[in-house]
Amino acid sequence: MDSIRDLACIVGIGHTEYSKDSGRSELKLACEAIQAALDDAGLRATDVDGISKYTMDNNDPVEIARCLGIPHLRFFSEVAYGGGGGPMGTIMQAAMAVATGQAKAVIAFRAMNERSGRGTARFGQAAASAGAGGPSSYVAPFGLFSPAQMVAMAARQHMHRYGTQSSDFAEIALTCRHHANMNPDAVMYGRELTLDDHQSSRMISTPLRLYDCCLETDGGAAVIVTTPERGRALRQPPIMIAAGGLGGGSWNHRFMVRDLDAGESEATIIAKRLFNDAGIRHEDIDVLFIYDHFTPLVLMALEEYGFCKRGESKDFIAGGRLRWPDGDLPMNTSGGNLSEGYIHGMQNTIEAVRQLRGVARCQVEDANYAFVSAGNAVPTSAMILRRDS
Amino acid sequence: MNDIVDFPYPVPEYGAEPFWQACNDEQLVMQRCELCSKLRWQPAPLCTFCASDQYVWAPLSGRGRISTWTVVTHPVHPAAAARVPYVVVEVELEEQRGLRLISNLQGTDHDAIEFDAAVEIAFISHANGQKLHVFSLA
């Protein structure tokens, strides 16, 4: 075996509602999302023997096992770097565990009260502390606190170097909102967004405006991973993991200020193997899920994963090609982190599975391959998912 | 928590104390590898380029150029409310390509900030007494 190709599959997906205040604990959210994923798969908790979590997630695997009634845990792991390593990293851990026989069926999940702050501190706010240690000691004394502020600095470089405009960032925000407006589960459902709305929205940290930044959300999302042999006997058509990978390197800062001069990035490291492992080309991707924490980073991800050349993302996305149903490469078809809900990327994977099952609201016709990336500007993860043939 | 009127003061990482002590003496220093002579930032126990653990804290000129910046307009820390808009700048120091430091840019019309503009260092005091490096246009 030299790759994960077709050795594991996603057989269940589940999520809670997405809200500004869930009104219940993060443990309850995790359990609800996992139970929904088990129901979807037609599995019982006793069929599961592994849990893979984001390091940042506050939920303890053993607590989840106690609540759900998982008697034997044979595999548990966690993946670093939040929305970068977490979304596909946890699923890759699960895939490797079932592929090597360490576990039969593994849960990958993310649950947080990130908007209400009941358990998780809001990522868009700084702790009201008087002192800053660790990596923050080099930036917080200068008022650099939030991911938005750090990403703003890379966005400005991209604009300077390639002529990218704020209206190009807006196209990403408008695309996600367009899809959210067809998804009643989306936090921003029923709220139209125009280019004027984007351009007149509050400046957060130049050049990033409010609508360049993702939502903050309470909620939980989970998937169940098992082997193809087991998966094919279950209720849903198994969605195969065609390729997956994690990427990072010495150029990754300990905070989210990017170095566009490094040449390589976490995304280029993954891209080198991903399409090779899956045995396909970029043109074979039917539906895109690019982690949308900040609109400029979506453009950089499209470039660094090789969908277009560096600096050409603004032309690549022009003409509404990312918008369903008319665009030829729909992206984040349930609204993404920007407009559906911010469950640290896990909800994008769930929508990718729906697309490949053929049951999405904005269903891409004959969707065979989905590309799913996690948050860039930090060490990250990505996958190519495939409909079982 | 509303009595926090200043940005957080730095709590030095173990091993990074000489950097902050030098700031108090109004001197910018960084670790210079004794094997390959490269400077590195942020502080680390081993050289980024050759993994040697032999280094000296070398004085730098404090001159450099703006590699990118942002004007923060939305306050996310209690002390930021009274500070916005303020400029966070990334400065590439003249001693070595890619050697970049986060700081503030002072005394400049925000619309006049440009890429590659020459800057020079100054030091200001945090309310807790620690001096911090800041930059202004040269």
Ligand SMILES: [Zn+2]
């Ligand atoms: Zn060295």
